[in-house]
Amino acid sequence: MRNRHVDLLLNPWLSDTIRLRAKVIQFLRQYLSDDGHIEVQTPILADTAGGAVARPFTTTATEFQDRRISLRIAPELWLKRLILGGFEKVFEIGPSFRNEGIDLNHNPEFTTCEFYRTYVDLEGLMSKTETMFLRLSRVVATTLQYECRNIPPQEIDFSPPYRRLDFIPAVEAAVGQQLPDLTSLVAQSELLALFNDKGITLPSLPTVPRLLDKLSSTYLEPQCITPTWIINHPECLSPLSKSFIHPDNQQRVAARAELFIEKQEFVNTYEEENSPEEQRRKFEEQLLHHEGDPDAGVDESYLQALEWGLPPTGGWGCGIDRLCMLFAGTNRIADVLSFGTLRNVVALRQSSKKS
Template sequence: VKMVPRLRFLRPYSVQPLPTGTPSGCSAYLRALMAARLKELRPAGGLEYPRLTKKGKSRSVRAFQAEFGTRAATDLASVSEQYTLCGRVLHVRRFGAKFYIIKIQENGSSTQALVNLGKLTDGTDSKHFKALSMLLKRGDHISVTGRPARSDSMELSIEALHSPQLLSPSIAPLPFQIPQESRMHNRHMDLLLNRSARDTLLVRAFIIHHLREHLHKTLKCVEVQTPILAANAGGAVARPFSTYATEFVHKDMALRIAPELWLKRLIVGGLDRIFEIGPSFRNEGVDATHNPEFTTCEFYLAYTNLDSLLHITENLMATLAKGVSAFLAKNELQVEAPDPKIFEKRFERVEFIPALEEALGQPLPNLDSPRAVTDILKLLEDAGKEWHKSLPPNPSLPKLLDHMAAAVIEPKSSDRPLYIINHPVCMSPLAKSFTCPTTGQQVAARAELFFGGNELANMYEEENDPFKQKRKFVNQAKAKLDQQGVAVADQDDDPAHVIDEQYISVLESGLPPTGGWGCGVDRLVMLFTGSKRISEVLPFGNLRNVVGLAS
């Protein structure tokens, strides 16, 4: 036999021998414990799962503590009203045959119940009292009705006047810890045992609430919902999830990559200030900061330019940082958020092309040239730079430029928020463009917000010229197909880059000058909880974890 770390039910840091090789040893061990627990529960009526009835005033543990936590023992002795608390048993301490203490937890708060046979008023005899005290185990859900009191150690407690009621037994034993590699596959256990995992989800909920409140109250936006399943994935350049619907068996469908094109249709329809918080999907890889299913927040404001978007973003991030800091302090959460003072100053702005040229020591070639990729690769080789080595042999121009920025510009955001502005037009087909006065290159009126090397938000002035937009769509599709060696006439063969003619026709009805903004909510949560991996801020981890659970 070999000694391996296991789920422990009595001693949290020990190991136990298991047969070499097979995980079935774990299953057999758990099955044996569960069989013994069922044998104990069944004759005692512990498997009844009763409907919830409350004999006293219902209180949450937190409300009970808030109401009585500061009152002295002599003051509590005068309280005649009875209260009912519910929660999960953390442990039971027995003191002879007539007294035991139950530690219970509910929604992150815990207290203890003092159960003394001599204080019970419901006629419980000593036999049933002892049987229940031995039946209750760590992990069980119970209700306790009694009066507030102080224990001998002066800890606020509820002194039971009725025998505790077993609401839902824990048939599978509740361990004290689980191995790191098993956390996401046993997420319910992870949330029960690791407070930081639970606290991270609470911060996530607060961030989404704050975004929604800020957009409603400060920016006066209307929240909308747009299609998730449609004939076109819409918006960003990415590989979509393709499927079909029984209603349209001969038509390809896709999960949305982004809600952008739908939202701009609503702007054309006269809803001048709108936002949406919801899921988007990209059929691409899983890593520390990417998951195929992710949550985005996008808003669109008519008659708004890039400079206004930058100021709006700075204000939003500053208020969010302060809000998270106050939320953590109020609820005593165990996560690490950045200092709110970091977001109080104006964010640094770095222009995309000048920053690359400064790092190279020479200007970039004409990015509108068909030879742009070849010229840049030669320039990198001559300069001895290896910023592109992780790319395939024939990269597209946007991918090449993006990798160069990741190597040179994005690291500047390691300890502070940073705007990268005025991207080359080939990287932003949905943004308005202009000639950069510094470099003479065609650039987009766009900015990306980075912090810690991760992109947090993307914003730009929306292209509202239908003729330019169609030309940009065509150029985008042509570049992609040329890279794949496919003729432009065959562009319909690539469903990820079909030109959205319907969207072009919408622009012909008149899109006002509009500022669009989008952020990855999951990345925001990572920033404000100090999480290193996106799986840590998702309720059930990334796609690998979810598929593992389903199988």
């Protein structure tokens, strides 16, 4: 792996994987452009990482030596500012960074595709995704047949409609009991009791969002072999999305959907929260679940931007690397990156120093 150029010369499957990646990105760019989206580039360096909950990479700039500069962890808030500025459909394909671990599925530097468009609801976003993935699967099939013949085709049926799992009812069915009111003061203690009763390993820092995320990964995600939507997440898991009272259980849930295939997440999409007051409330409640986290905070500049009036907007994000892994039939993210993971890149530099 340290001599990636040699690997590419000797391994036709690996070089075909990189070619397939280019075809996937080309398709997404063309599909969104044909659908009226404008491709944009948003800042990678800023004074806040913004857009997701993760540990950012930080540095300093000679021009602002008294301030910490962060590499973005997601372009979301910048793209929504463009919607605020009058653009109706925008998208960006580019890198994001999270200062977290490296494993088979994760690399600190990764590529995403995000789009935002006005006047579309969650049903519309899900329908557009299903159409997009069906067309992409056909493009990939043709590519594997004629251009990347060293990659065997994947037997996945992308024909709509996809199966759906309603988060809270599906978890309750799996554990055999009702979940507590997730906005109550006793929600955490009751969830901890559930974990103890079921013998589920606790996540580190077992906050309500992390406990709910663990329930999803334990009971819901393993059910998602064929393309499956997990919908209506608890509100605390989606602070940037609109929310509503679920008519069946009276819980506060997000107008959000995640697409899983073969137990892996590929798409996260939701109706964007456009009320400055509601967004502030959700930011502040998010803080309660991140005590001691120096990177947690309320993004005042984004709240001020919302005061200008964000129209009803739908947002959509997809991890390019994982999507390429799916179509290449590999479970290693290193295989779809030109020079492997950050560990490989650093090792290459160290190897050259020794020689």
